[in-house]
Amino acid sequence: MSIGLFTALPLLAQLVLPDEDAIFADRFYPTTMSSGEAAAFLQRATFGVRMEDIDQLQSQGYSAWLDEQLALEMTDVTSVMLLIEEARFAFCQNNPMDEECESEDGEVPLHPADREAAWWEAAMLAPDQLRQRVAFALSQILVVSDRHDELADHALALAFYYDLLLEHALGNYRELLEEVSLSPVMGLYLSHARNRAAVPELNIRPDENFAREIMQLFSIGLIELNSDGSPVLDSQGQTIATYGQAEVKDMARIFTGWTYAGGCAEFASDDFEIELLEPMESCPTYHDSGSKQLINGVQVPAGQTPLADVQVALDALVNHPNAGPFIGRRLIQSLVTSNPSPAYIGRVAAAFADNGQGERGDLAAVVRAILLDSEALAGVSGDPAFGKLREPILRRSAIWRSFNAQSTSGRFYPWDVLYAGGQRPLGAPSVFNFFLPDYASDGLIDQGLRGPEFQLASDDLLTLNANLMLNESFTLAGAPWLDDPELEGELDENTALMRVDIEMALLNQPDPLIDRLDLLLTAGNLSSSLRQELSDRLNASVDEPPHLRVAELIALITASSDFLIQR
Helix, strand or coil: CCCCCCCCCCCHHHCCCCCCCCCCCCCCCCCCCCHHHHHHHHHHHCCCCCHHHHHHHHHHCHHHHHHHHHHCCCCCCCCHHHHHHHHHHHHHHHCCCCHHHCCCCCCCCCCHHHHHHHHHHHHHHCCCHHHHHHHHHHHCCCCCCCCCCCCCCCHHHHHHHHHHHHHHCCCEHHHHHHHHHCCHHHHHHCCCCCECCCEHHHCECCCCHHHHHHHHCCCCCCECECCCCCECECCCCCECECCCHHHHHHHHHHCCCEECCCCHHHCCCCCCCCCCCCCCEECHHHCCCCCEECHHHCEECCCCCHHHHHHHHHHHHHHCCCHHHHHHHHHHHHHCCCCCCHHHHHHHHHHHHCCCCCCCCEHHHHHHHHHHCHHHHHHHHCCCCCCEECCHHHHHHHHHHHCCCECCCCCCCCCHHHHHHCCCCCCCCCCCCCCCCCCCCHHHHCCCCCCHHHHHCCHHHHHHHHHHHHHHHCCECCCHHHHCHHHCCCCCCCCCEECCHHHHHCCCCHHHHHHHHHHHHHCCCCCHHHHHHHHHHHHHCCCCCHHHHHHHHHHHHHCCHHHHEEC
16 A cells, blocks of 8 residues: 555635634643543643543543653753764764764764754654753754854754753753853854954954844833733834844943854954854953943943853843743743733743742742642633644654654654655744744634644645655554555655554454543544544544544644644
């Protein structure tokens, strides 16, 4: 049997959305939950729902599960950098004559595909799923991308950057922002590496690129916000800018005098080496040490070191009233729902402002507040507009984890996700990510709603991704059609095969089988119409191979709005 292309588009237009958001007044922490509620929570907190995870969460309760996840430290199977090195080393050990393994300096070369494979391995298999999921969300706020020409071939450096996000994903945002600011990958991407004080006679002025983005995208946004994320208005009813060109210029002066490790002697030379695996170092000679005026009237005194200036600036950004609602809303949108109510944003912003022990910017407290908020836990039953369109990466990860996908090599090489879904880890087209947080398609705009991920839902990408998910649904361990000659060259030791032995054992029990698939893929939110369609298909396919019958059910579910919209 050969696998055909699936061309029917999901009927997203059938989604029913309300005129206004439901607003919950407080946060609650239930100790018991249904299997569907557990699955919905895991959709938001992990890269995919497994039946054993549902059982564990129901046994522990939300808070204890979070405590356990927050206590997990990074290990070899958590670090993308260690996984990428291990994979390439193993390949060259087994293929010593391969031209890709020849290196005059003894170092093993790495490919961009190696980084993506390592990322997927960590996302799928690492036990610290909460850390993995939050780091992915942060990677779409603190964006760097291999689409930058000078970063395209630096797979290990990008893995090093991603490990910074993993390390600090559940730590303090202020510390993370400093690590990111002094990262050579970010320094190269947003051009503040080798940024120097003005030399007017040579027409040299500080580069303003990073200065703009650290304010606009990484911390406070463009307009003043109330604690609930709503805009502050002046006496004329107009929004108020958080900063102007004067603040941009002085912020750019803050980030002068930084270069790649070991590069101070060649700072002003065109002949320099780019070191991307060590934090940038400061070179006071090239730093603008004059006084500077930042946001909210923060004054940076003259005569400070480059690091002292950076620390004052980062303190000013993270202590700005906007930081909590701005970062909080972005994380809510990534993990839970595209349209959080002002009250929800306000409660998360309060956790950012104070974790209960006087600490500001504690991401563990922020994530806990996001996932345990009453609005999140009530989910679809509380508000029909609740939820978000699953990103292409999260669609693939959901079925891979739910059906314990594994390859013979133990590696994951999903080269087709960018082609079919328009998205890959650290591969955004610009610093603005794959989609804007306030993007809305025409149908959503009419209802005053936002749907960021719909920016990737063009007609061609929807069709390509539907085809991708269809083909993935048929990639099952033991399926007889995988030996089809037409697939020669498409399936190799790196192809991830999903396990559906339990599902096949339930083929003679339609209701329990559909209930299981419903729980794993849609958290118990399967519509009655689709449930009936699945039942009818099962009845009509009794003479087909067991693998095929299960694959068809998975394909029908993953093409539906019930799956595409995470509730």
